[in-house]
Amino acid sequence: MAFVWETAADTPAARVRALTDFVRRAAFPVEVDHLVPTGSVRARIEAARFGRITLLTCTTSPVTLRRTATATGDGYPPTLVLVLPITRSSRIATGGHETEIRPGDLGLHLSTVPHTLTHPEGMHTHVFLIPAPDLDLSQAALRELAGTALRGTDPDTAVVRDYFDALATTPALRSKPTADHLAGPSVELLRSLLAARPGSRPMGAGPDAFELPGRIVEYLRRHLADPELTPLRVAQAHHVSLRQLYVLLGRQGVVLGDWVRAQRLERCRRELADPGHAGEPIVSIARRWGFSDPTHFGRAFKRAYGVTPTQWRAAATASEPDPAVLTPLT
Template identity: 40%
Template sequence: MVVVLDAQQVIPADRAEAIRETIWNTVVRVEIEHHPEPGRIAARGTITDIGRLNVCSISSNATTVRRTPRLASDDLPPSVFFGLQVSGSSMVVQGDRQAVLRPGDLALYDTSVPYTLVNKDGIHQHFFRIARSDLALPADAISLLTALRFSRDDPVVDLATTYLHRLVGHLRASALLVADAVSQPSIELLRAAITTRLPDPRMAREPLEATLEVRIMEYVRAHLADHDLTATRIAREHSISVRHLYATLARSGITLGDWIRVHRLEQCRKDLARPGMRSLTIASVAQRWGFGNASHFGRAFKEAYGMSPREWRERRQGDHEGGRR
């Protein structure tokens, strides 16, 4: 299910109610304080259910969102939100704690307990709602971490934010056809972000193992251009053996060397087609994406795409020039 919210498509007098109804029916019941002038109320975003994960990506000039004591006792199954700050800043208040979020920060809050989100400059966040039963963590463990700032200084949080940004980007680009396959790894990654902050390290072991493949592949994507991206380095960064690395990826049918080569070639193919990169030699483009040997790159490119890098670049250049006529 995908719901698009655009307040500009609603007459000013009805905007506040239309936003409230959409959020109440698809995300969570909250009270929202909007701009006092109805004509200046703005909200735009999408709400998507990915399997058992609810994703709300929103930009709005609303200033305060409250889950009141009355609303916190509604019939929504006990759930938690992870709020990912996209731009600007905001504050989460729950219980006797409050957290100020900057871009890239995460915060956790519990729907069964009243909370307030303060957004002086408006809302610019991605919200991820998960049923507490799907997190499979004790309620008292979750309560230790609500309304605290999860900073990207933590490597697991940094990985989670990178992954979540990419997930929302895929949702915007097209419908996600593998919702069930994406849902559980996403939940496990958020679970890992929680458990690594808990005082008992034993609680982190299971989610860290469950998210190992996701964490490995996010690391590989982030370092795809590095010439020293080897199995040994990747294994060392994740505190596992090379054998464990290969076994983990093999469960999903991934061969590490093939995956890296295919995705490096695809990045080269895109760069060679870009008009703004014509000043770069083909060897320089290959070098940018980890191919140290130009001859090897040329052979691999032709094998993958049926033409040489030069032929591909010239064809795309001709397409661009033909489009301008």
């Protein structure tokens, strides 16, 4: 379901205030500098949700959005911002470097990195807000991606760009439960593209994600739901001894049992908060991710997150933002 908000009915001064407030509530706080007189400020934003992903399709008058160093520590959840210009280019500046994002490209910036996004002709852009932890990329990799543009001339980028463009422009895909079911595959597709870039590596992987430690971590990730995922099986799949397996992972700061348990708990946590799994019993979600004993799962979950699975699901459902409540302040 989509929600449309626009400034047309507001007074000029109210438009300026309302746009800043809307962006803060839909994404995270930014400073908004309008590049036209107050009376010429215009904005139309269409919002939709795909599980934990927020889509904003924005059409505005010329504007600059600035995320300051002070604001990056404001406690808002780390968010990867995926920018798909439709007909107008924009510029993103971070760390003293400026990059142009053109129609056909994929622009990337991170809420925890100071940046300035300038739209000299106004925004006509699809913006996807993706919880950064969902991508399972290291903090270093995410920071390296911040303020970059993936060119649409690259075949892999073009495929991913076309996919997200279809999400943004196909009304049938934005209806529930289809939209919620597309969230996971969408994140995984983007993650695959980003992890393949030089310098970008999965959480826990070594300097090169295609070296053996990186391949082992990727194997673990693919088989998290397999109840037969054991250290011996992992070692045999990579033609190393158990001792070598532990040494290889230990060099990357990965303790095998702890890592697998943490990753499985995180998958459960995400699905408990996902509207697409709202009707599924907690025990079924836990069992899918390798927790056959409900009591053990409940204790492990509370130890990791400080609340029980039931409490987490209730709180996540209650606080789940919905485009329908993203109304401008007046």
